[in-house]
Amino acid sequence: MSLRVEVRHERPPLDLRLELPEGAITSVVGPSGSGKTSTLRLVAGLWAPSEGSITFGGTTWFASRARINLPPRDRSIGVVPQRYALFPHLTARQNVEAALLHLPGAQRTPRAEAALARAHVAGLGARYPHELSGGQQQRVAVARAIAREPRVLLLDEPFSSVDRSTRKHLYAELKRLHAELGCTVMLVTHDLDEAALLSSHLCLIRRGRLVQAGATQDVLARPESAEAARLLDYVNVFRASLASHDTDRHLSRLDWHGVPLAAPLDDRFRAGQRVDWVISHAEVLPADAGGHLATDNIVRTTVRDVVTLGDDLHVRLAPDPAPALTLHMKVSRHVAFHRHVSAASPLLVRLTPSAIVTMAPSDDGDESGRGHE
């Protein structure tokens, strides 16, 4: 009973194959212009792609070959648009009732009141949208979207127009609502933290193509390509050659510009093969920061510059074996002080072996450490 989307289109360019598991919250994440809102709009039935199909469970919503294209009212959907798009001339309750026109008049008001109560805006039914705060407008938009009891809820950047503290409340409310309703949710967002907090599944898209999909924690921890890694905010993306596998210790050994690196065993690649590898900037640490002197994955570097961001320092390092590249490190101010991290000074760093992710080399053929100056 999952929601399957398989579409191709010229303008905007889309060539996508997505599967959203039933009853789960799936985030569709990508930079602006990646096609995520277009994807949501075609699931909603607001436009039709030139080719492909969209099915939910056993029902076909769109199929170019069979010339099926159900209008939005015949798809079991509720939509929360980015700026909520409440009807400005109707009260909050009338806004919700506007989604219930298929019911006899007498049933609309109680159903609308119930939906407003579910979205925690029960007392605000008589107010017009311009009399509501951003958070209240969002809740009314959610009430309107769930009023028809849709099987699929489509949320387009639903938290982007509210302040930070309201957003946290709304996150919790969305989770609670989802637990109550159990519907399939497609959450379109450009915010990875939001996706990580809310969704159990994640689809990364860029330029209208699917880059990676899977369980949120898997995708976040194990990008499958340099492209996915960059979309997941990994700034340390490099290329190495695979030296050997050490199956006893469950390690793969890499040769990175003459520096031996140990990474979790990845037997998809053979010795001698080129691989890309990435590591989170939080897993690059001053070499003896853990209180013990580690022996592997040590890299000699020179500090290029240091930027303080709150309690953290963002440090750019030039690795001595390949000084043209940039290795990024995020370290607490406290650790940096004790390790004497300062611009132009030498620094030994250790790359946490378990945090290195290896992947097939990307086509661009360039180590991106260079590209993130």
Next chain:
Amino acid sequence: MEWDAIRLSLALAGWTLAFLLPAGIVLARWLATARFAGRHWVEGLLALPLVLPPTVLGYYLLVAMGGSSSLGRWFQAATGTTLAFSFMGLVAASLLFNLPFAVQPIQRAIEAIDPDVREAAVCCGMTPWQTLLRIELPLAWPGVLSAAVLTFAHTLGEFGVVLMVGGNIPGETRTVALAIYDRAQSFDTGAAGSMSLMLLAVSFLTIAVSYGLGNRVPGTRRRR
């Protein structure tokens, strides 16, 4: 005061509104939402009465309605009277020369509705008719109102087309604008003055009241 002429002008304005407003709404919505090649030609055709000299429009209408045109012959066969120089002919001409006044304000008002709001209506399960009646028209209400007022006031004041198509037949096609002209020509300044003052007052009142009402539509002032 020529009460016959005043009554006739009001009847003409009323019939014009009754026919033109629904047609104007449908046309305006189509122009506001549909995308098609050659749209500027359609819009240009609709706006023609704004720039054409009324005598030119009147001339063509007279030719189209006259006994030598197929429309004129058909009408005469069907009703026994001519379309030109009749009240019916006047209504038909009035519908045409008022088209831009009825369509443009509604079209602009519908175009000003946030497309997200229209899509939200579709996603709420509304049919196109429900969207028009429940969302678009209430939001475009000031535009509909000003279309109605402009059409009404313009019909009361139209002179050239009415004279060309209707002649100046008392009780049939003699509108208040023609009556004012006639009275002024025969130096009856008293009657011409009082009828002019009445037209001025009615036009000013309707426009001022429509502006006032337009501002009271809930939510429209804060529309994004």
